[in-house]
Amino acid sequence: MPKSKRLMELMMTVNRKRRFKVQELADEFGVSKRTILRDLQELSELGVPLYSEVGPHGGYQVLRERVLPPIAFTEEEAVSMFFAVQALRHYSSLPFEAESASALNKFYLHMPGDVRDRIDSMKNRVDFLTPTRRGDAPCLAILLDAAVHQKVLTVEYESKEEEAKCRQIQPVCIYAHNGFWYCTAYCFLRQGYRVFRCDRIREAAHDTSGTEPLELGDIRLSRRDAAEPREPIRLRAQLSRIGVQRCEAELWLAPMLQVHADGSGTIDRDVSQGDIPFYTDFFIGLGEEAVLLEPKELREAIRRKLGEMLERYKGI
Amino acid sequence: MPKSKRLMELMMTVNRKRRFKVQELADEFGVSKRTILRDLQELSELGVPLYSEVGPHGGYQVLRERVLPPIAFTEEEAVSMFFAVQALRHYSSLPFEAESASALNKFYLHMPGDVRDRIDSMKNRVDFLTPTRRGDAPCLAILLDAAVHQKVLTVEYESKEEEAKCRQIQPVCIYAHNGFWYCTAYCFLRQGYRVFRCDRIREAAHDTSGTEPLELGDIRLSRRDAAEPREPIRLRAQLSRIGVQRCEAELWLAPMLQVHADGSGTIDRDVSQGDIPFYTDFFIGLGEEAVLLEPKELREAIRRKLGEMLERYKGI
DNA sequence: CATAATGGTGACAGAATCTGTCATGGACTC
DNA sequence: GAGTCCATGACAGATTCTGTCACCATTATG
Incomplete structure (x- = not known):
């Protein structure tokens, strides 16, 4: 197998099994340990965040930020990504803000100048208007994470009527509407689904009291619709x-x-x-x-x- | 220079100068024509759409869809792109819809299974609500293109009061607001700036009557703010x-x-x-x-x- | 402390790949 | 027909890659 192909496959393999030993890969690819070591070093230089520990039970690991194998995009595809991210510019405190900025930056760096110009001028020509609000929602990222992985959070929520109050909630979904972010969640305090306005959530942290998450499987994006009217x-x-x-x-x-x-x-x-x-x-x-x-x-x-x-x- | 590096640089060079001859590149990279030919073939296999013509004035060309050199994204960056595109799902007839779908598809194909799951579940957990309206705006793409490149269009516009009517306009910017798409443009019929609702534009085509585009340099996103109240x-x-x-x-x-x-x-x-x-x-x-x-x-x-x-x- | 597991490096010869050269051919322009 | 340009094959020589081996460092475990 030519080296270039092997490097690609290695990157994939390495990303799949996030912990591995050199010998393992050597067997898998039918090359010597020495070669794998050299390859891993190259991957490292290419940006794959590898970390190794020596000794028994040691081995290699891929750190957080796993890297996808390099992908070739067409110009139009790259432009479309700019367009999509551009559409969100009026939303403050978005999750993934940093990540999308760095992704766009990678695209931008690899573009020929004429496409850059096109992007730059598009920025001034297209817009998505959304009412901008005061309230930041600093905890969107943690709420989203909890919704995706169905974890319980302890939040400090300041509702319209009352003072800030701590409660345990299990987020179901997050949505933006009319300039505000809302989070539908099961509230362990009220024992039912409630909608929270994210900018009123002062603090949010993973629950440490050991409350077990409920099985909310199929609720998902159904929002207050689920709530049966009382009286x-x-x-x-x-x-x-x-x-x-x-x-x-x-x-x-x-x-x-x-x-x-x-x-x-x-x-x-x-x-x-x-x-x-x-x-x-x-x-x-x-x-x-x-x-x-x-x-x-x-x-x-x-x-x-x-x-x-x-x-x-x-x-x- | 190791071959892998050379291939990367070749891809960039080739994308920059969209027409070139083999001899040219051979000189530039300090290798033989034969090598360049072999490299070009490899690029071709990697997806770069190369086309060659023999004979005098012949040479290589890169066809439409130019490709960017392969870029390695982190998982988080890829997820953020999904997030951004996801945010637009309630907009119908967006420009770049096909391109962003194919870009996301490329990301998706290269992802390990667990990240796919994460994306899939995120789709059900997060949303951007926008009032959805009846009217499609099929000509958004051409309007956007005209705005970016400052071209004159002939459009058939059905305003609130009147029947459909043809006019020449030079789009300045496009924006979405409250579920509708609007286009600010200089209207040659009315000799002034007007805002058009894109779903009321029935037809749009590049102007063939030879109307010269105006120099609208710095107007850009300034919208109706400019309008002074009458009486x-x-x-x-x-x-x-x-x-x-x-x-x-x-x-x-x-x-x-x-x-x-x-x-x-x-x-x-x-x-x-x-x-x-x-x-x-x-x-x-x-x-x-x-x-x-x-x-x-x-x-x-x-x-x-x-x-x-x-x-x-x-x-x- | 000895042992085994595991990564890290350097050297070097042999294997594999890549490259330049040359030859040949085809297609097209002028 | 002369000149330009891409296309392909063959092959030897250049370059790079790979395996082996020797040796080191670190660390868990008995």
């Missing part, structure tokens, strides 16, 4: 065409929305009694684009609030 | 803490918002008379979180609308 109450409303368009922008609403052929629509769904204040504001915001049919409690609340507002706009 | 009228309002938070979500509002130390805020800005209907809805939506002080026309409009709504919620 359910039927909500029915008709929407004009414009009303439908506005509701489609609200993700939480989309699933309960039925759109008719002419573009108008209907909402018909059980909701929690406790959410009435929320729906009050929402339907007032929709103005004449929505007609609320049920429940009468909500109609009553809307009427009362409209009255109050009208009162405040009385004087010219 | 300006002063708008003043006070916002509660919650009102401020809600306003910050609105991108167009952020620049006219002043936030006080206690979290409350003020809006004070000249706006167009014609926008009153828009502000009416907006301030009604803010409910008791905003107190509008001026102008009285707007207060009047709000009062009228509140009255109408109240009327509709009269019956229990």
Whole structure:
């Protein structure tokens, strides 16, 4: 086997079995130990982070950052990666920020000048707008890690109403919406699923109290949808065409929305009694684009609030 | 020079000068023509799309898709690329969609199984929500290309009011906002900058009428900010803490918002008379979180609308 | 402390690969 | 037809790679 091929395969092998002995590889590749040693040194020079310990139970290890075998990308593929990362520039405190920067840097370094120019000018020509918020969410990375590996975290959460409070949570998924990051998680304190706003999580650390993670297998991205309304109450409303368009922008609403052929629509769904204040504001915001049919409690609340507002706009 | 190094450098050289002769390279690298020929064949086997023509004025060429020299990425870098592309999955008809898919595929193929699992599970755990809209924008790619290279396009645009109409435009920048794609461009028909919604552009093609592109050098991402209000009228309002938070979500509002130390805020800005209907809805939506002080026309409009709504919620 | 396991280095001859040269040929332009 | 340019094969000589061996250093284990 020509040396170059062997080096490639070696890199793959080495990355797969992260601990190994020289003799092992020598047998596997049918070459001498000396050759493997020389090869490993070359890999090392090529950037594979190898570490070795001598003595019994010693051997080689690949340190964290495992390296993929070199891949040849086309120019367009590289540009598309720039495009994707560029799209995220308005998100602050993203996980993988450093990594994607260093990946892009590798691409950039290997590009001929004309493509660099193209990238640079693209940066000024394309943008993805997202409302930028104050709150940083420093613990996104740890939340994401916990969600992926289903670990329990101890977090200090400052909810709207209360002071900061410690709780154990097991994150299920993380999502960005309208400029904020949210984390759906099982809350061991409340014994149920809750949505946390990530910028309100002051601290997050792996749980040390030994709480066992639950088996949440198939919940995944299903968010608050899973939560069954408590004290359910039927909500029915008709929407004009414009009303439908506005509701489609609200993700939480989309699933309960039925759109008719002419573009108008209907909402018909059980909701929690406790959410009435929320729906009050929402339907007032929709103005004449929505007609609320049920429940009468909500109609009553809307009427009362409209009255109050009208009162405040009385004087010219 | 060891062969492996030479191959790398050859790949770079070959990508830089896209046309070349064997003799040329032989001189440059100080090896014989025969060797270069052998090397070129190897490059070819490695995926570089080389094409040669014999005879005078013949020579080698690198075809379309130029390839970058193989780059070794760390696992984390690869994962970060998946993360970035993942973030865009709710955008339909993106430019570079095919390219980023094929790039991710290359990463995926070279990954050890455990990282694949990690990626797969991340896909279910993280998301970027964006309102998804009906309209596709099939011509994003050509618009982007025109913006980057400052070319003139002939487009068929169906504006809100009118039927589809052909015009020549010179795109300046493309941006996504709230689920829609927009394109700021110089419009030769209207002789000024206009913002087009990309899903309303039915057709786009390179202009053939020979319209010369303008020198728009430094305009770039500046968008509608430039538009001075016509018939300006002063708008003043006070916002509660919650009102401020809600306003910050609105991108167009952020620049006219002043936030006080206690979290409350003020809006004070000249706006167009014609926008009153828009502000009416907006301030009604803010409910008791905003107190509008001026102008009285707007207060009047709000009062009228509140009255109408109240009327509709009269019956229990 | 002796022993065995394991990595690390240098030297050198023989094996394998790579390279230059030469020869030949084909295709194309002028 | 002369000149340019790529394509391929053969082969000897140059270069690089590999295996072997000798020896060292470190460290766990009995």
